[in-house]
Amino acid sequence: MRRILLFLLLIPLLTQATDDVAVTLALIQATRPNVEVIEDHFSSAMLLTAPGDKVSEGNTETSKTSSIRYPHFLSPLNIPLRITSPFSLRWHPLMQRFSPHEGTDFAAPRLTPVLATEKGIVEEAISHPTAGNYVVIRHPLGWRSRYLHLDRITVATGQEIERGKVIGYSGNTGRSTGPHLHFELMYHGQTMDSAKLLSASETDTVLPAAAVSPPKPAVPKIILVTEIGGQEKVMVKYKGKTIYAGANQTVFGHYKVLLQNGRYRLYKLS
Structure with a gap:
């Protein structure tokens, strides 16, 4: 009965703030008793206060918490966000079956900088x-963020991270069909729809992609020296x-095998 009454009290708020995460958390508490919402972290005043509203000065703990700007997280990418696979039950393109997708996939060209969505410690x-290559960051107040399929990681376990710091670069590692960022937000172990919790990036600065060395031109290589029919030969790939x-034999049209001082090498013909 108490849960039903609490839900009815929240209905008027839904008509004005359907995307407000504070109302979302209150609904979780009202309709899912197995999810713990700790009052020290989210007081009743904070749960029902829209972003930007002031909380009474008498509740110092709430004032301190709201100043951290939870749960409006920074975008994990410094490019416009485009969702390619939402937080939902979906048909998995590789596993060929329906499965829960507990994060949000954002389009991101390879080596796009990936940013810490809030300060915390790398778990x-x-x-x-x-x-693939992935990072998990533990934030204050029971929140965690996860960043999957990175091309490379630039942080280490146990490192303290500031909001907006580059923690890696997007990629296509692991079970993935193309470069993107799979991003997750969790509150006390409960996975949330991260797309509804993200705020716009607070900077107009576009960070450069990671420096990538141009691919080296392919050249023949001597793999090993062996003996065939009583004669010493080199295997060239x-x-x-x-x-x-x-x-002294020419291979692949433009290279010659030379034996000098007991060692084989390839010489490119002009």
Whole structure:
């Protein structure tokens, strides 16, 4: 009965603030008793206060909490957000079955800077067969954020992170069909719809992508020295092809095998 009355009291608020995460948290508390909402972290005044409204000065704990700007997190990307797969039950393109998608996929070209959505401490910064290179950050008040499929990671476990710091660069590692950022937000272990909790980036500065060295041109390489039919040969590999050659023999049209001081090397013909 208490849960039903609390839900009825919240109905008028829904007509004005359907996307307000404070109301969302209150609904969770009203309709899902198994999810714990700690009053020290989110008082009743804060739960029902819209962003920007002031809280009475008598509640110093609430004033201190609201000054951290929870739960309106910074965008994890410094480019306009475009959702390619929302927080939902979806048909998995690789597993070929329906499965929960507990994060939000944002389009992000490879090596787009990925930003810490709020200050915190890095709990994990590792590689996983499914999640790829990923980072987990523990934030104050029971929140955590996860960043999956990164091309590279620039932070380490245990490191303190400031809001907006580059923690890595987007990529296509792990079980992924293309470069993007899979982003998750959790409150006391409960995964939330992160797209509804993000605020716009507070900076107009576009960070540069990670420096990438241009690919080196493919050249033949001597893999090993062996003996074939009583004669010493070298195995040379080039663009997926492998041949065996002796000293002074021309390979792949433009390279010659030389034997100098007991060591084989390839010499490019002009």
